[in-house]
Amino acid sequence: MPRNWAGNYEYTAPRIVTASTVDDVRRALAEPGRVRALGTRHSFTDLPDTTGTLVDVTGFAPEFELDEGAGTVTVPAGIRYGVLAVWLHERGWALRNMGSLPHINVGGATATGTHGSGDANPVLSASVRALRYVGADAEVHEVRRGDPDFDALVVGLGAYGIVVSLTLDLVPAFRLRQDLYTGVSWDAALARYDELTAAGYSVSVFSRWEEPSVGFVWVKTRLEADDDAVPDALLDGVRTHGEVSPFVEGDNATEIGGVPGPWLLRLPHFRLDAQPSLGDEIQTEYFVDRALAPAALDAVRALADGLRPLLFWTELRTAAADGLWLSPAYGRDSAIIHFTWYSDRPDDVVAAVARIEAALEPFGARPHWGKVHGFDRAAIERVHPRLADARAVFERLDPDGRFTNAHLERVGVREPR
Ligand SMILES: Cc1cc2nc3c(=O)[nH]c(=O)nc-3n(C[C@H](O)[C@H](O)[C@H](O)COP(=O)(O)OP(=O)(O)OC[C@H]3O[C@@H](n4cnc5c(N)ncnc54)[C@H](O)[C@@H]3O)c2cc1C
Incomplete structure (x- = not known):
């Protein structure tokens, strides 16, 4: 079976499909069973794994939509920051911050609260102004900053759907x-x-x-x-x-x-x-x-x-x-x-x-959600005051647990099944 980027985890999912369009993702969800998104595989644990189908979202074409008036760009989730950065820079725009490596994809980094550094710089996920995802119903949904579920869904660990595109805040190139x-x-x-x-x-x-x-x-x-x-x-x-x-x-x-x-x-x-x-x-x-x-x-x-x-x-x-x-x-x-x-x-x-x-x-x-740690549900509950609220949103959006897995249940992001 394929492994993660670092080679320290071997996925157990019986099926991995590569999606290069939103319809590919919808097709994967139209089949019954469990599903999880797979990004550039830079996490270090069983976090992405599933007993069903892993949907690799890194095959989307690098097509970006710049809105200069709003100061945003809309990007496919599986795109690497480094590829996006070159395109933005050519147009005079920039991301406020980046992680240590430009190889990671926007969707997976966002889903796990990936960060760079800087006292005034929040984690990269905080640049997300809107996101579109395919939910348990195989339909496309959109949430924008200010919508009721938005704060639960951005750092969402793939726990409620597969994010297919994100709209990010930009700053002028520097x-x-x-x-x-x-x-x-x-x-x-x-x-x-x-x-x-x-x-x-x-x-x-x-x-x-x-x-x-x-x-x-x-x-x-x-x-x-x-x-x-x-x-x-x-x-x-x-x-x-x-x-x-x-x-x-x-x-x-x-x-x-x-x-x-x-x-x-x-x-x-x-x-x-x-x-x-x-x-x-x-x-x-x-x-x-x-x-x-x-x-x-x-x-x-x-x-x-x-x-x-x-x-x-x-x-x-x-x-x-x-x-x-x-x-x-x-x-x-x-x-x-x-x-x-x-x-x-x-x-x-x-x-x-x-x-x-x-x-x-x-x-x-x-x-860090994507790295090796020993926290279980009780330990996460002690340090994440909104864990139960986020879990309730995920359970409401995905009542049959299509996006759950052993990892999410262990850390209390999803209810045990
Ligand atoms: C060499 C190296 C350097 C790193 N440097 C940093 C750093 O500077 N800062 C930092 O914070 N972290 C860093 N990381 C950690 C990394 O950013 C995180 O582990 C991140 O989760 C990797 O995203 P991924 O998509 O590649 O991982 P994956 O393992 O593919 O996915 C991680 C999680 O995101 C979910 N996911 C992925 N794509 C989607 C999607 N489209 N929709 C819904 N859910 C999705 C998956 O289901 C899974 O739960 C580093 C990792 C490596 C290997």
Whole structure:
């Protein structure tokens, strides 16, 4: 059977069909039985799987509809951000933010609350102004921002239908530069956390939890003019000149070293034409209220020696609060703690993840929906105040449970059947 992108999960679905039109999706739903959407397969668990049919939505033609008056673009769900970004840039428009890789598709990223970084930047799902989906009745439905179910459906985990297109907010194209800072100590980072994360439009800390320095701080600065200056110092660290972070393998990173460039070649860490990240890996990530970030980071720091042998890197990012019920940043400005694990000791990773979750429990940490975590329904219920409301919407739209699966029932997004 086919596997996910990272290779750590093999789908058990007896049937996978590729849809390249809305009618293909409707046909798949006209057949009886369970159905789940499959995107670019960048999630790390059984989240997309089903006992019925997986509908791969990445085969739609890259046809986009720009509404310059409204400042929006309507796109097929399965399209990769990187492909959309090139098209938008040619027309003078931009996405406000992107994830670390441009290879992921818009529908799957939206459905799981995928994010980039930046104190003022919410998760990517918050850019959705409207979406169209094929529901359990095999009909096409549309919801727009402001409609009653909208806040339940955007970060919807494929729990009520297959999204076929999304309308996204745009901003005018802009330019950025990327700089790396080294030598920032944990003491300074935790004492002046707000200053650290406000150092740019988007700030990521890459760390292996070593001491005394946090590792690398990767700052993306939005430019009014290409010769805008950036500071030589950040807290007690300094700007490096020209070196690339050792945490990115080979030459797959977008250009660092302070070289100004367009948003689509600077917002993602990885280039669309290269293999991102490690490839053979497992990921885990938690969102905490950013006001609690220093204490939460200290709690993970206490585990560092045990984590490091399994860990490729940690990335620390931020996101602004949003109102999407199942967003990991729902109702709170968030600090985000990410782990990329080597994949050769998956059982040890599960044990390490359990230790991290115990350490972060007092901080109300919410897991990334698409990554490996150990939260069950009760644990999700404690940290997601709108879980029951969202579940009620999914149950109403899909009373026979066509879009449910073991994962969604385990985490309480759907009722057990
Ligand atoms: C190398 C790498 C880097 C990553 N970087 C980031 C990052 O920077 N930030 C971040 O937040 N995450 C990141 N992720 C995680 C990734 O963004 C999420 O796991 C996301 O869910 C992937 O979407 P997908 O469609 O590829 O996944 P899939 O596994 O294909 O699908 C994920 C979920 O979305 C649902 N879904 C997909 N398409 C649709 C649709 N059209 N309609 C309804 N439901 C749908 C599926 O049913 C499933 O439940 C990264 C992952 C990898 C592998």
